[in-house]
Amino acid sequence: xxxxxxxxxxxxxxxxxxxxxxxxxxxxxxxxxxxxxxxxxxxxxxxxxxxxxxxxxxxxxxxxxxxxxxxxxxxxxxxxxxxxxxxxxxxxxxxxxxxxxxxxxxxxxxxxxxxxxxxxxxxxxxxxxxxxxxxxxxxxxxxxxxxxxxxxxxxxxxxxxxxxxxxxxxxxxxxxxxxxxxxxxxxxxxxxxxxxxxxxxxxxxxxxxxxxxxxxxxxxxxxxxxxxxxxxxxxxxxxxxxxxxxxxxxxxxxxxxxxxxxxxxxxxxxxxxxxxxxxxxxxxxxxxxxxxxxxxxxxxxxxxxxxxxxxxxxxxxxxxxxxxxxxxxxxxxxxxxxxxx
Numbered sequence: 001x002x003x004x005x006x007x008x009x010x011x012x013x014x015x016x017x018x019x020x021x022x023x024x025x026x027x028x029x030x031x032x033x034x035x036x037x038x039x040x041x042x043x044x045x046x047x048x049x050x051x052x053x054x055x056x057x058x059x060x061x062x063x064x065x066x067x068x069x070x071x072x073x074x075x076x077x078x079x080x081x082x083x084x085x086x087x088x089x090x091x092x093x094x095x096x097x098x099x100x101x102x103x104x105x106x107x108x109x110x111x112x113x114x115x116x117x118x119x120x121x122x123x124x125x126x127x128x129x130x131x132x133x134x135x136x137x138x139x140x141x142x143x144x145x146x147x148x149x150x151x152x153x154x155x156x157x158x159x160x161x162x163x164x165x166x167x168x169x170x171x172x173x174x175x176x177x178x179x180x181x182x183x184x185x186x187x188x189x190x191x192x193x194x195x196x197x198x199x200x201x202x203x204x205x206x207x208x209x210x211x212x213x214x215x216x217x218x219x220x221x222x223x224x225x226x227x228x229x230x231x232x233x234x235x236x237x238x239x240x241x242x243x244x245x246x247x248x249x250x251x252x253x254x255x256x257x258x259x260x261x262x263x264x265x266x267x268x269x270x271x272x273x274x275x276x277x278x279x280x281x282x283x284x285x286x287x288x289x290x291x292x293x294x295x296x297x298x299x300x301x302x303x304x305x306x307x308x309x310x311x312x313x314x315x316x317x318x319x320x321x322x323x324x325x326x327x328x329x330x331x332x333x334x335x336x337x338x339x340x341x
Contacts, residue, residue: 009096009307010036012071014062014086016049019100020077022271023127024053026299032307036072039065062086066093073123073306076100079169080176084109087124091116096123098306102185105176107327114320123310126323128189129302133265135276135292136193139250142290143197147280148254151198151234156190156250158183158266159223159241170242171220173340177242178220180213180334184240186266188329191228191236194252199232205325206230206332213337214243220340226333238333257282271298 011027013020016038027033035055040046043060050058059065066074066089073096076086084104090097097117103126104110117124130136143151159179162170169175170182195204206228213224223241230236239246250261260279263270270276273294281287296304309315334340 008032008034009073009303009310010034010071011303012036012065012068012074012095013038013049013055013077014065014074014090015077016040016045017077020049020075021053023075023077023299023303024049024055026297026301027303028053029297029300030303030307031300033303036070037065037068062089066090066095071095073098073310075127080105080181081174084113087113088116091120091122091124094120094122096306096310098125098127098302100127102126102176102181102327102330103323104327105181107324107331110324110327114324117313117320121313123306123313124320125306125315125318127302128186128318129271129298130186130265131189131193131317132301132305133270133276133298134294135261135265135270135278138290138292139252139259139261139278140193140197142259142278142280143194143252144200147257148252148259148282149256151194151232151252151254153235153237153253154191154194154251155237156187156264157239157246158186158248158264159239159244159246161245162242164243167242171216171218173218173220177218178222178224178334178339179240179242180221180224180330180337180339182240182242184224184226184238184333185326185330186264187238187240188226188228188333189326190250190264191230191238192326192329194236195230195232195234198234201231203319203321203325204231206236206329209329209332209336211333211336213339215338219338221334221337224333224337226336228329255283257285265298270294273297
């Protein structure tokens with residue numbers, strides 16, 4: 001897919017954590033982006049980050065970065081609970097916004113962020129970088145082409161075991177902790193994407209959502225499973241966790257076969273250029289391995305995707321309607337498992 005770029009963007013990074021480092025490296029690799037500034041609550045940390053990535057400006061406050069006229073677009077990678085505040089602040093400052101997933105903790109909060117982007121006429125996109133990977137696009141093409149017949153079910157998992165002391169934010173409900181918001185959002189997004197490809201609809205939501213989870217003493221889901229009934233009567237099993245290692249992957253089952261992605265595009269090695277694989281197994285045949293080549297890192301691709309669509313204010317891969325549909329699904333999943341109780 002060739003994209004026409006309408007702008008070269010000067011990026012400011014709000015927060016200087018691990019994911020910001022991945023994105024900074026991506027901007028360096030991109031064709032239509034440059035790193036202009038970074039901000040962190042700790043000025044020393046911002047300066048260290050700026051030195052590491054040769055960023056010309058470092059700020060000890062987010063407000064100072066948003067006031068910088070040399071910043072066109074802002075990448076928000078604060079903890080989840082702060083996304084709403086700083087995405088709105090960036091929009092009010094006239095900056096285009098790429099905000100890490102989930103855009104906000106709830107769909108209602110996302111509506112406020114979208115309203116701010118609309119009011120101040122800026123671009124806004126939720127940073128589901130996996131949606132832009134050639135592997136994901138090839139998976140969609142295979143489903144839409146009927147390669148496995150009519151889709152009946154999809155199973156997808158994203159689960160890992162983290163150290164509670166090193167990942168305190170994941171244990172705190174006030175910070176949007178738990179697996180559903182942190183990585184389960186990928187599972188809901190992908191299950192819905194499969195249904196969209198299968199039914200030819202732009203945006204779909206489940207008609208039914210149920211789920212169970214193991215909750216921490218603070219009410220945070222440490223590992224969880226959900227069941228979605230999607231348009232086309234497609235059943236999706238979605239599993240995630242922050243305290244349990246499971247085999248990540250995607251299986252899509254159809255009337256004439258199945259598709260298996262052993263390493264989804266959110267797995268770390270696939271974030272860089274290289275070859276990934278999709279396994280197509282016909283109902284009456286042998287497995288076929290389909291290789292997909294990515295010639296650009298996924299974060300670089302993401303930065304260029306924003307540049308390509310900044311004048312449209314929304315990106316076709318991740319529209320505001322898409323973001324709201326996913327967050328409404330996450331709201332229902334968390335309610336089903338008793339999150340926070």
